Amino acid sequence: MRWSGQEITSEQKDALPGLARLNNLVRSVRTPEFAGVTFHEVLAKSALNKVPGGGGALPFGWTINPYRGCSHACLYCFARPTHRYLDFNMGTDFDREIVVKVNVAEVLRKELAKPSWGRHPVALGTNTDPYQRAEGRYALMPGIIDALASSGTPFSILTKGSLLRRDLDRLEDAATHVPVDLALSIAVYDDELQKSVEPGTPSTKARLETVRAVRERGLDCAVFMMPILPYLTDTRAHLDAALAAAKNAGATSVLYTALHLRPGVKEWFMLWLEREHPELLPKYRAMYGSQSYAPVGYRKWLAARMKPLIAAHGLRRGEEDPITGGVRSAALNAMRDENGDRVRQRDGAERVRPAFVPAPVAPEERLTLF
Ligand code: SF4
Numbered sequence: 001m002r003w004s005g006q007e008i009t010s011e012q013k014d015a016l017p018g019l020a021r022l023n024n025l026v027r028s029v030r031t032p033e034f035a036g037v038t039f040h041e042v043l044a045k046s047a048l049n050k051v052p053g054g055g056g057a058l059p060f061g062w063t064i065n066p067y068r069g070c071s072h073a074c075l076y077c078f079a080r081p082t083h084r085y086l087d088f089n090m091g092t093d094f095d096r097e098i099v100v101k102v103n104v105a106e107v108l109r110k111e112l113a114k115p116s117w118g119r120h121p122v123a124l125g126t127n128t129d130p131y132q133r134a135e136g137r138y139a140l141m142p143g144i145i146d147a148l149a150s151s152g153t154p155f156s157i158l159t160k161g162s163l164l165r166r167d168l169d170r171l172e173d174a175a176t177h178v179p180v181d182l183a184l185s186i187a188v189y190d191d192e193l194q195k196s197v198e199p200g201t202p203s204t205k206a207r208l209e210t211v212r213a214v215r216e217r218g219l220d221c222a223v224f225m226m227p228i229l230p231y232l233t234d235t236r237a238h239l240d241a242a243l244a245a246a247k248n249a250g251a252t253s254v255l256y257t258a259l260h261l262r263p264g265v266k267e268w269f270m271l272w273l274e275r276e277h278p279e280l281l282p283k284y285r286a287m288y289g290s291q292s293y294a295p296v297g298y299r300k301w302l303a304a305r306m307k308p309l310i311a312a313h314g315l316r317r318g319e320e321d322p323i324t325g326g327v328r329s330a331a332l333n334a335m336r337d338e339n340g341d342r343v344r345q346r347d348g349a350e351r352v353r354p355a356f357v358p359a360p361v362a363p364e365e366r367l368t369l370f
Helices: 017-022 080-086 092-096 103-113 134-138 139-150 164-175 191-197 206-214 234-247 267-276 280-290 298-312
Strands: 024-029 040-041 048-054 058-064 096-100 122-124 155-161 182-183 220-228 253-258 341-344 350-353
Touching: 040 134, 080 096, 080 267, 092 096, 096 134, 103 139, 122 139, 134 234, 139 155, 139 164, 155 164, 164 182, 164 206, 191 267, 206 220, 206 234, 220 234, 234 267, 234 298, 253 298, 267 280
Parallel strands: 040 096, 058 122, 122 155, 155 182, 182 220, 220 253
Antiparallel strands: 024 040, 048 058, 341 350
């Protein structure tokens, strides 16, 4: 690929004040394969992002976001407001103006090599999707996976991207060194609705096939049914079909939660609802008019519907990381004994997961925004 002809300009400080504020924009690029999308390549100053927690046993978490913005373009995406920090809008700009940290793996390797790094679990996919379409072009994840595994750092990945399959060899190998927790986000099992509300994502079928491919490597794979959309995907028939499909693909656990609409995202989602399902507007306004979370009564009703269905399908309810919102790392659940634990793969072979012992937390660990 010839990059020079696609470059918009190497310095855009006047045109892109938000990016210029970061003072690390290399260039902005458009390509024919990604019509309507602009990639803003930046040199990240840091890769590991420290997420404040609620104190107690889990005072904070760590995440990596190789991209900002997400071409998966889910109407309900809670990360949309983060794009305003860069002076982009949280609507179409979030879907089409994608910031790419082209040096993220290199920076990450340096951060992980510091004696102060505590080898705490790192979550990917909790803000924007690391296997969105841009990853097919920039291939940042292989370097990130290698850096985490070789440094002894457990990690988790939550994605809607079937592109994860490209890295399965790597992930399988990484899981022999550190705990690796994988999850596919698959909430809509109605093709027409899925294309409408998550227009840039791989199909539900492709994502279920990804779950199956992960399981065939002997790795666990959770399915995040998030969000459940009131009056659209919460019928017993839809939930039953969804759980049957997840079970059939080999999902090891299922997590669910009702739609959450924070300010800004709410207005963007309601515009879509007015266009596609105007008959539901009064109901959604009653539910979300003055709050971001679905009403307690609805959440209780949903739990009463989901719990027996999950049990009926022989699925386990998974655990969310309370700080990052990603799949909870196995490394947090149990520090393994010295011999590790044995995992039987589909072909009958056994491999041993290594023991994981976290290093002490260093006082100088930094909070980073970008
Ligand atoms: S895939 Fe995730 S990060 Fe991307 S738009 Fe959808 S909800 Fe947002």
